[in-house]
Amino acid sequence: MTSTLQSKLASGRFVLTAEVCPPKGSDCADFLEKSRKLSGLVDAINVTDNQGATMRISPLAAAALLVREGIEPIFQITCRDRNRLALQSDLLGAAALGIENVLALTGDHISFGDHCAGKPVFDLDSVQLLQAIKGLGAGQDLAGKSVTGAPAFFVGAAAAPEAEPFPLTFYKLEKKVAAGAQFFQTQAIFDPERLRLFSEAVRPLKVKVIAGILLLKSAGMARFVTNNIPGLKVPAPLIEELEAAADPLAAGVAIAGRLAAACKPYCDGLHFMAMGREDLIPEILKAVGGRWSAVGS
Amino acid sequence: MIVSKQKPIDEILAALAGDGKIFLIGCAKCATVCKAGGEEEVWQMQEVLTSAGKEVTGSVVIDEACHMLRSGRDLRAKKEMVEEADALLVLACGAGIQSISAGTPKKTVAGLDTLFLGNIRRFGQFEQKCSLCGECILTETGCICPVTVCPKGLLNGPCGGMDSGHCETDPEKECVWFQIYERLQAQGTVEKLKKTVPQKDFSKMLKPGKLGIGK
Numbered sequence: 001m002t003s004t005l006q007s008k009l010a011s012g013r014f015v016l017t018a019e020v021c022p023p024k025g026s027d028c029a030d031f032l033e034k035s036r037k038l039s040g041l042v043d044a045i046n047v048t049d050n051q052g053a054t055m056r057i058s059p060l061a062a063a064a065l066l067v068r069e070g071i072e073p074i075f076q077i078t079c080r081d082r083n084r085l086a087l088q089s090d091l092l093g094a095a096a097l098g099i100e101n102v103l104a105l106t107g108d109h110i111s112f113g114d115h116c117a118g119k120p121v122f123d124l125d126s127v128q129l130l131q132a133i134k135g136l137g138a139g140q141d142l143a144g145k146s147v148t149g150a151p152a153f154f155v156g157a158a159a160a161p162e163a164e165p166f167p168l169t170f171y172k173l174e175k176k177v178a179a180g181a182q183f184f185q186t187q188a189i190f191d192p193e194r195l196r197l198f199s200e201a202v203r204p205l206k207v208k209v210i211a212g213i214l215l216l217k218s219a220g221m222a223r224f225v226t227n228n229i230p231g232l233k234v235p236a237p238l239i240e241e242l243e244a245a246a247d248p249l250a251a252g253v254a255i256a257g258r259l260a261a262a263c264k265p266y267c268d269g270l271h272f273m274a275m276g277r278e279d280l281i282p283e284i285l286k287a288v289g290g291r292w293s294a295v296g297s
Numbered sequence: 298m299i300v301s302k303q304k305p306i307d308e309i310l311a312a313l314a315g316d317g318k319i320f321l322i323g324c325a326k327c328a329t330v331c332k333a334g335g336e337e338e339v340w341q342m343q344e345v346l347t348s349a350g351k352e353v354t355g356s357v358v359i360d361e362a363c364h365m366l367r368s369g370r371d372l373r374a375k376k377e378m379v380e381e382a383d384a385l386l387v388l389a390c391g392a393g394i395q396s397i398s399a400g401t402p403k404k405t406v407a408g409l410d411t412l413f414l415g416n417i418r419r420f421g422q423f424e425q426k427c428s429l430c431g432e433c434i435l436t437e438t439g440c441i442c443p444v445t446v447c448p449k450g451l452l453n454g455p456c457g458g459m460d461s462g463h464c465e466t467d468p469e470k471e472c473v474w475f476q477i478y479e480r481l482q483a484q485g486t487v488e489k490l491k492k493t494v495p496q497k498d499f500s501k502m503l504k505p506g507k508l509g510i511g512k
């Protein structure tokens with residue numbers, strides 16, 4: 001079984017992915033509506049896992065709902081909330097439900113979210129989680145016991161191309177690939193030149209790079225993510241640009257389009273984080289050109 | 298040493314509601330260094346209890362309250378005062394309190410919250426550097442402990458929240474993996490960061506721990 005995302009990337013096609021945050025509740029109507037609208041546009045939809053350590057419906061359930069709709073999900077799974085039993089158990093469940101893409105993450109610290117008094121787990125780190133996924137794929141769990149129906153996931157990991165010092169994070173990226181990561185989805189890129197350097201650095205690792213594009217909706221939101229979302233730092237000139245704009249949202253779309261177009265030569269795909277305004281992705285894509293320039297118009 | 302701090306006095310008084318006569322116990326070791334349960338704090342607590350209308354039948358500061366035999370012996374030396382009390386208020390760490398309560402059927406109240414195994418930066422400033430994981434990896438990490446100092450206990454390098462060498466949970470603090478990286482670089486052994494550290498064996502720290510030397 002090969003995921004569509006995997007075969008598209010393997011055949012050298014430029015891919016698009018976008019993340020959709022599952023609802024805080026069991027009513028998935030909106031989530032599904034958004035995903036349906038996106039599905040014609042992107043190759044796969046990332047389902048986030050209690051993003052920002054804020055409790056939401058299980059990404060496993062949300063991803064399974066997408067599969068049921070014929071939409072290809074990327075199931076994000078973090079080490080924050082599950083020990084090694086729960087991680088492997090959910091991965092097997094995901095495979096049984098027809099989920100083919102997994103993004104293995106450490107997870108934001110519990111202190112950022114809405115359950116600060118909870119006990120963070122971090123039984124495994126992201127590299128060890130990747131090893132677990134690889135093991136399951138080979139028919140073996142972390143205890144060395146065999147499992148039936150070994151899941152053949154297309155496995156991704158996160159990368160932060162703009163993180164400093166880069167050599168330090170690079171050691172970890174190498175370990176992630178050695179542990180089975182086949183693609184990287186990056187943190188939001190604000191400096192395409194950094195993405196170029198990053199892509200060059202990881203080229204010997206032979207992994208696909210899907211570059212993250214964040215839609216900044218206003219100067220206030222740009223400041224908020226800078227202060228509250230781990231690993232995200234919006235550069236001051238961009239905040240000033242949003243500040244000065246008569247229509248900040250339109251300016252945000254323009255910035256995202258500009259970054260997406262500038263990143264395109266240095267990656268194998270783009271990953272959109274539209275923070276609830278997934279409807280604006282077609283607009284952003286117009287700037288990218290090629291087969292998407294007609295999209296949404 | 299074990300770092301502890303006194304519970305809010307209202308909480309202590311609420312736990313002692315209905316107990317008129319109290320016997321007070323401190324510890325001469327860690328709780329003294331933490332200024333949570335030494336001679337001085339036992340004395341201050343005596344004043345507080347008295348002004349709250351309680352009678353303090355007596356007090357003792359045990360040399361090491363966690364030492365089960367010694368705490369039993371020290372309480373026996375004050376037998377009458379202990380007997381007379383309605384409750385014992387113990388200003389020692391959780392280990393100390395349990396050595397004491399194991400030696401007496403009396404109602405025992407915990408006066409301290411026990412925090413962590415701490416290093417002493419300077420007087421009155423404590424930091425957690427080790428969480429007693431049972432399988433020390435310091436040799437591999439330039440003797441900086443990621444199990445403890447990284448809020449996520451990550452073993453294979455920094456998380457995606459690291460920002461210019463700072464920790465996602467507190468921009469004032471350096472990321473432990475940045476510290477390890479700098480240390481190993483200075484020692485010329487930064488290659489150690491290439492090694493993938495496998496899943497940790499947490500059975501080494503299964504509770505409750507027990508060790509008998511030479512047995």
Ligand code: SF4
Binds near residue numbers: 430431432
């Ligand atoms: S690895 Fe860290 S927590 Fe474990 S024993 Fe060593 S210093 Fe303590």
Ligand code: SF4
Binds near residue numbers: 449465
């Ligand atoms: S920034 Fe560094 S110390 Fe902080 S949680 Fe991430 S890896 Fe751990």
